[in-house]
Amino acid sequence: MGLEPAITPVKGVMLGLTLLVCIVNFNDGETNVIEGFLRFILFIVFVFLMFM
Numbered sequence: 001m002g003l004e005p006a007i008t009p010v011k012g013v014m015l016g017l018t019l020l021v022c023i024v025n026f027n028d029g030e031t032n033v034i035e036g037f038l039r040f041i042l043f044i045v046f047v048f049l050m051f052m
Contacts, residue, residue, distance in 0.1 A: 018042050
């Protein structure tokens with residue numbers, strides 16, 4: 001009976017992508033529609049992966 005990690009490898013990659021996008025978005029102090037849309041898509045993928 002082993003312990004399951006709280007973050008699966010797929011969710012770990014998604015977390016890393018989200019952090020990378022946040023660093024890029026907030027680096028210059030301004031965002032635009034494309035950057036906001038990318039963050040929204042990452043959120044939708046996270047929600048989708050929660051139920052898989």
